[in-house]
Amino acid sequence: MTTAYNPSVICPILIGRTAELAAFHLLIDQVKSGRGQVALLCGEAGVGKSRLVVETKTYAASQGFLLLQGNCFQADRAFPYAPFLDLLRSCFSSSSPLTRHNDLTSFAQEFSRFLPDVAPLLPEHTPLVVPSSLDPEQEQRRLFALLLHFFTRAATHQPLLFIVEDLHWSDESSLELLLFLARGCRHLPILFVLTYRSDEVSPELRHSLAEFDREHLAQDFSLQRLARADVDAMLQAIFAMHQAVHTGLLESIYQLTEGNPFFIEEVLKSLIATGEITSREGVWERTLLFGTHKRHSSIPRSVQDAVYQRTKQLSARARQVLTLAAVAGRRFDFTILQQVMHADASHMLALMKELVEAQFVVEEAADQFAFRHALTRQAVYSELLAGERRAWHRTIAETIEQSSSLSSVLDDQLVDLAYHFYEAGVWSKAAEYGQRAGERALILYAPRAAIEHLTRALGALSHLDGTPPATVLRARGQAYETIGEFEQARADYEHALSIAQQTQDSIMEWQSLLDMGFLWAGRDYAQAGQWFRRSLDLAQALADPKLHARSLNRVGNWLVNTGRAADSLHAHQEALALFELLHDTQGMAETFDLLGMANGIYGDRVNAV
Ligand SMILES: Nc1ncnc2c1ncn2[C@@H]1O[C@H](COP(=O)(O)OP(=O)(O)O)[C@@H](O)[C@H]1O
Ligand SMILES: [Mg+2]
Structure with a gap:
């Protein structure tokens, strides 16, 4: 293991951002006096959104706020309520002040009804409750009302700072829920701080942002890259120098990174690690030119290169763990990686420690680690050849599958299994888990997530022989119908119908006729009648x-x-x-x-x- 990473290349102080910080302090003061606020903070990846959030948290804590935070990750797009699960996890952790209030702990039981993944977080480990058979739309309304009630109650004890990070990766249900809460909390001491990448806005997020706008619910903040003088200040802070950084160095760092703080840190780490910048008589300067590595990727070459150079400093085993982690996801499970690596726990911990010290990953919870930045993960991932990726995805999927076969598979595992088996090209499993994840998303009233899973399931099925099961098409048809995509819904229902006829599955045939009737009822009532009659004829013929x-x-x-x-x-x-x-x-x-x-x-x- 090398220790060439010193000095720490994380900037110890906040550079610039004076106006934004002042605005956030003002918001906190307003919220404290009972006026709820929503701040939408956007900017490109690495520009410093999370850093500003950290500063805001510090001030809010000093003002007596309770801090609640949920983060979205890339794989969460298709995972209903992922950031809320994340947030509720912190609410119900033993160290949370909320667990001291009896009026709040009673909510935990209710939550587990709607979000089975919450159940293992509860103090007494209540057994999982089977999802009820209520209409999903009603279920959703109840869940929303319940959460609003919960946060309203919590805000009577203490003002709340409610953070959700990286909304560009949010599932649609969470976005709807946030909007609902923002509407309901205008007169409560709650400050919502919601961050997203301005250049990666999904259609669902765009829609929610427009709603926030239309209803004047939020204030927008957009972070720009640092100016040249700020980059200078940042380099000085990092190197703890008192004299100015050598102009040549400042210039080349500024050119390479264009003032993006994450890139600055990454490039510096790499330059120090490779000896390309050194300290000469107290002044840091650049001694060599960058090496270049050809790689395909949408990430800036400078970062790709910086990350690559840094991985070369790791021990071989730690590099392997890092690669594996990049395949596993932005956030990854220690135990799964340990099993894949066939390492014992103490050896594995040492390797993780090496990665943490080298500032690649952070520890999130006892068993959970995450890449410090999504860009790092992307850079490591794009070093792999397609064949390598497939093989690793398969190993990870099989390991998750084995580890979960004892207990029932949780929602997030379903999503992971569907994703990894798909990327591994194991089509039968990708189809099976994709279908289950899709059906689960339908129950949780997350039709877009459902469509994504079911489309991938159908994509996987298309690699296999035979006709796809009508059930998958029917489920996707329902999801399309829910979001008002008539033609897509019709195509799926008709396809399900013809498969049912081909395979002589009379019940499914009857069901598809009814589906068509219900679908047409919203468009052409005469057509609807014909489909209902056809279902009647079939039922009679079947006796x-x-x-x-x-x-x-x-x-x-x-x-x-x-x-x-x-x-x-x-x-x-x-x-x-x-x-x-x-x-x-x-x-x-x-x-x-x-x-x-x-x-x-x-x-x-x-x-x-
Ligand atoms: N204004 C700033 N001053 C000092 N360091 C910063 C600043 N903004 C960002 N950084 C550093 O740059 C890195 C990337 O910032 P981060 O907040 O994670 O970006 P984002 O959340 O926008 O993707 C972090 O290590 C952070 O500490
Ligand atoms: Mg961030």
């Missing part, structure tokens, strides 16, 4: 009384809405009789509802009541 009754109810409801109340009553009564024979109380209840509606419209008040 299945339950399907028959359900189709009768659909047709009945269609009839009442098209002004044929008498025919409608007839259909519902026939359905009721079938459900009664089956002792199907849920079916009966539904039919009574529909009958009530039909009777009401028919003018038969007595029957309706």
Whole structure:
């Protein structure tokens, strides 16, 4: 292990940002007096958003604020509520002051109903609750209301600084939830600080930002790169020098990094490590020219190069761990890596320590590490050949799979498994986990995440022989329907229908006919009626009384809405009789509802009541 990284290349003081910091202090003071605020902080990767957040946290803490933080990571785009899980984790950790308030701990149980991943965080390790069968939209509304209530209560004890970092990687449900909370907290002592990369705004984030704008909910802050004088100040602070840095050095660092603080630190680390800059009589200067390495990537060559040079300083084993970690993700699990490396815990810890000391990674929790910066991960990842990446993705996926086979697979593991098996080209597994992750996202009312998973699942299936299962297409059709993508939903439902017919899966065929009916109901009611009738014909041909009754109810409801109340009553009564024979109380209840509606419209008040 080398110790050539000294001096520490993290800038010890905050450079510039005086105006932004003053603005944040003002916001904190306003929030303290009960006026909720939202600050949206944007800028390119590495420009210093998180650093400013850290400074803001320090001031807020000195003003008696409780700090809550959730971070988004790249893999989270398709993981419903990821930053909130992150945030709730800190709320329910034993050191959190929130756990001292009895009125708040009772919420924990409720959360676990909606977010099963929260359950293991609870003090008593309550067993997982099966997700309820309520309509997902209702579930979502309840969850939102519950969280608003929770934070409202928390804010009665202490003002809150509520941070969510890197929203460009957020899933859509979290964005909606943030918007909802921001609306509901205007008169509470809560300051939301939300950061994102201005050059990586996803369509979902763009939509949320427009909403914040439209409702005048937030103040925008945009961080720019440091000016030449600031870069000078930064170099001086890093080298703890009193005289100015040699102009040639300042100039070349400034040119290479264009004032992006992360690039500055990375390039400096590399230059010191390779001896390309040295201290001569107390003045640091550049002695050699940069070496160049040809590599494809969207990251600046300077950073790619800087990271590459630094990895060369690591021990071989530590470099291997770093590479593996880059394949595993921005945030990675110690135990999984340890298993893949076949290393014992103490050896592995020593290797992680080497990586932490070399400032590649940070420790996030007992078993969790993360790259200090996404750019570093990207740089390491792009050093790998395609074949190497595939092989490592496969090893990681199989290791996660083995480690989770004992207990049930958690949501975030599903997402990881789908991702790694896909990148590994193990199509059957990628399809299986992609489908499960997609279905889970549907339950959590995250249709865009669901579409992403299911599309990848279908992509994986297309590499395999045979027709894709109709269930996957149906699920994606539902997700498209939820976000109002009529044509896409129709294409999926029709595809599901034709597969069901091909494979003689009559139940799925019947289900697809109903799906088409419901889909058309929002566009062309006459078409909807035809699909419902087709489902009725099929149910009759199958002589299945339950399907028959359900189709009768659909047709009945269609009839009442098209002004044929008498025919409608007839259909519902026939359905009721079938459900009664089956002792199907849920079916009966539904039919009574529909009958009530039909009777009401028919003018038969007595029957309706
Ligand atoms: N104004 C600043 N003064 C000193 N160091 C900074 C400043 N801004 C950023 N840095 C350093 O640059 C690196 C990248 O900054 P970071 O806040 O992580 O960027 P971002 O969150 O915008 O991607 C960090 O190591 C940080 O400490
Ligand atoms: Mg950041």
